[in-house]
Amino acid sequence: MLILGIETSCDETSVAVVEDGLSIRSNLVSTQERLHLKYGGVVPEIACRAHLESLLPILDEAMKTAGITLNDLDAVAVTTTPGLIGALLIGVTAAKALAWTLKIPLIAVHHLHAHIFAAKLEHGKVMEFPCLSLVVSGGHTSLFLSSKETRHELLGATLDDAAGEAFDKVAKLLGLGYPGGPAIDSIAREGDPARVPFPRSYLEPGSLDFSFSGLKTAVLYHYQGLVGARHAVPLPLKELADLAASFQEAVVDVLVEKTLLALRKYPVKGVALGGGVASNSRLRKRLSLALEGRHIRPYFPPPALCTDNAAIVAGLAYYKYLEGELASLEVEAAA
Template identity: 55%
Template sequence: MYFLGIETSCDETAAAVFTDDLTVLSNVVASQTDLHSRFGGVVPEIAARAHLRNLLPVIDEALVRANVRLADIGCVAVHNTPGLVGALLVGVSGAKMLALSLGVPLIGVNHVAGHIFACRLAAGRDIFPCVGLVVSGGHTALFRNTDPVTMDFLGGTRDDAAGEAFDKVGAILGLGFPGGPAVEREAKTGNPKAFAFPRSFLDDARLEFSFSGLKTAVLYACHGQDVSRATPPPAGQKRADLAASFQEAVVDVLAGKCKHAMRQTGLKRLAVGGGVSANTRLRERLAAMCAKEGAELFIPPMSLCTDNAAMAALAVEKWRRGEFAPPDLDAEPSFL
């Protein structure tokens, strides 16, 4: 059976076609980066309006690439939580309209659970139970994933998400938006030990994160105490060192907390999803940590790290359980 997946939780308009055996036939993403870059972050109203323009063309392109007719779709899946409420409403409204007009079931999918399920798609085999880390611009959280659908929250960030910290540090250093890939590129020629930035809660057994203080430390290391008229530093070794030292601090904390989570749960599988999981240094550190702990590491390819609709294939698991959404399915900006 053919499924249509829809994703509009933040600033990517995406649609995918997949089957009940988890074969992804197409995965189309329309990025809004150019729309938001001059603001240094995602503007919710702009994101929602762009979804309105892009959704139907993206769905049409996904069907064309999959060589599947709309009439062949047997189920419509949509990420309805969490995310920007205006953006979510566009996808949810579109999915409800399609499911009703086609006379097929509708399934609501948790976007965060979908990020972990992307690891299952990439692995091509069962990865549950596992510890799940979702690390992105909006989320930094650890879960005990008993199965593809069941998630028990273990701990998350008290303030900034890791991806948000990357964006803010990218702005401080004048590297542009999105900050994640820009900071990573800059860090390649930097010394990760040049600045002793804080690693909040690193040695604390609590599975909590905090990146706000780290962001502030970068700001003061860059400009000193008088930041009222600060301008981004010029290209050079100091800027590269700042980027590398910041990145290393984030990676230290993420890897350390994943280790704590596996030891506390007794699980020997770690699944990592979200945009920050595309960071090469994080992948290296997690691989080394898991090897030392005797654990399996699952991270999807780059195309499945950032927001996309293929990870809505989690709907197949809910379809098998008969967990269909009601006609009045709503957008839920928060799920915790």
Template identity: 45%
Template sequence: MTILTLESTCDETAAAVISDSGAVLGQCIATQETLHERFGGVVPEVAARAHLERILPVIDTAIVKSGVSVDDLSAIAVADRPGLAGSLLVGVVAAKTLAVAWQKPLVSINHLHAHLYACQMASEEAVYPSIGLVVSGGHTSLYHCTSPLDLEYLGGTIDDAAGEAFDKVGAMLDLGFPGGPAVSKLAQQGNPKAHDFPRSMIGAPDYRFSFSGLKTAVRYTIAPPPAKTVSASHLDQQAKADICASFQAAVVAVLVRKSTRAVKEYKTSHLIVGGGVAANPELRRQLQAAADKHGFRLVIAPPELCTDNAAMGAIALEKVRRGEYAELDLDITAGLQRGY
């Protein structure tokens, strides 16, 4: 069994050919970083148009790299949720068209569940049942995962996602786009105790997150009232580094505390972590320290599988084995943060 997987939920156009064992036979990712850089964030219409231009060349490249013929494909899989509406539509329409043209069954993929499945792809042992943390630019969510396809949503952000807050802080400090990696890098030079930023909802009994207040606290640190605009031009490199380190420490503290509590409450032995922010070195370090202290196994997706990609679409193999196929009237489910 060999499947073609497509990913176009946000600003990465990706395709991969996956074998029955989960091995990636060929893949291609077309990034849009330079397209959105001048806007300081992802523009949905620009993203959708870029997907439209790139989806067929990306698919062709992945298939050619794999050495697999179209006749050898067993199914076409595509992420249909959650994400930007226009971006999702491009991938889903492409997948449905190929399914009809090539007479292959169609499989739908939940993008967030796939981020967690990347942990299974990187592990030689089973990682389910587990608590799953997805932390990225659009999502901060916790799940109780009894299998790759059976996940109970425990809670998520009620406003900004963690990665979104990273990017916005990077923008306020003039660190370029995307801001998250730049904040993480500069934080290594800073003092995480320089600023006492809020750890919103860290002690709340549920599994909701909130990062908008933290982002606002950073804004007022950079430009206190009555300033109506934000400019970091008066800050030297060390001052910026201290803000980055203190901000990062606040985000990481909340993520680690709530994830650890979920592992204890649901009595699981594993915590699995996926999404772009999962590549953050300080988050990985603090989660490992918590795992060592509390006696659970931590599995984090490797950096190359943290950002959006089609390889994690290997989760579709689980659906094929169950015989769970999508109909050709498959529609998208847009949205960024809550309830998935």
């Protein structure tokens, strides 16, 4: 079964063709990093315009790469929520038009659930349920109990800033560029993660929710103190590396500890990781080490499947199709 996936929830335009849920025939992604670079973050209006310009060419290329035509498709899947409403509308409208024209089923996909499915795309039938699923991205930090590919119970989520948002804002503050996650991950390798004792917010005992706004503010005050004392910007590279490493370690500490807390509450067979921040090398290393000896398998997708892409949308849609979870042509995008 061939399913076309469309992803336009934020600043990547992606179209993919996936066969029988796990075989990626094509997965084309047009990134907008260059367009948003000077703003230090995603500008919704610019993102929408870029989606409009990129979607049809990417669709055509995805078909050619897969070696098929539109008439070979069995269904169309699209991200409908959450995301930037204008960006989502472009993908949803295109998917509706294709489903109506080709007279094939339309499948609506939740963006965070698609990120969880990235682990399934990588590990295939080896991946066992139930598992914990940690989704860490620019807009979300969420912990789920996943009973199967299509069923995810939300256990905890960010109460303010998402981890990825904190990475972007701290990177902008330090002059490291956009996107912030890869920039901090890179420079932090040269720094001392214990150099600055930034706060870790675990909230009340037993909570599986997250909070990173206090950490972001602590980094700001510390940075301003360093700059004020030296009367110079930028800071020496070593101080920037130490600051970045200490910030990153504070984020990773919270993510790992919350996951371990959930493991004590819920008997599972593995931990899946998803979202853009899931490609962070420190997070992957720390979480892998924490799971060793616990008989809990790590299900980590490759970095290419951590960022927004349509293959995870089309792959998850296959399992939704098998369960009869189809959408009508009246389905709406929702931020």
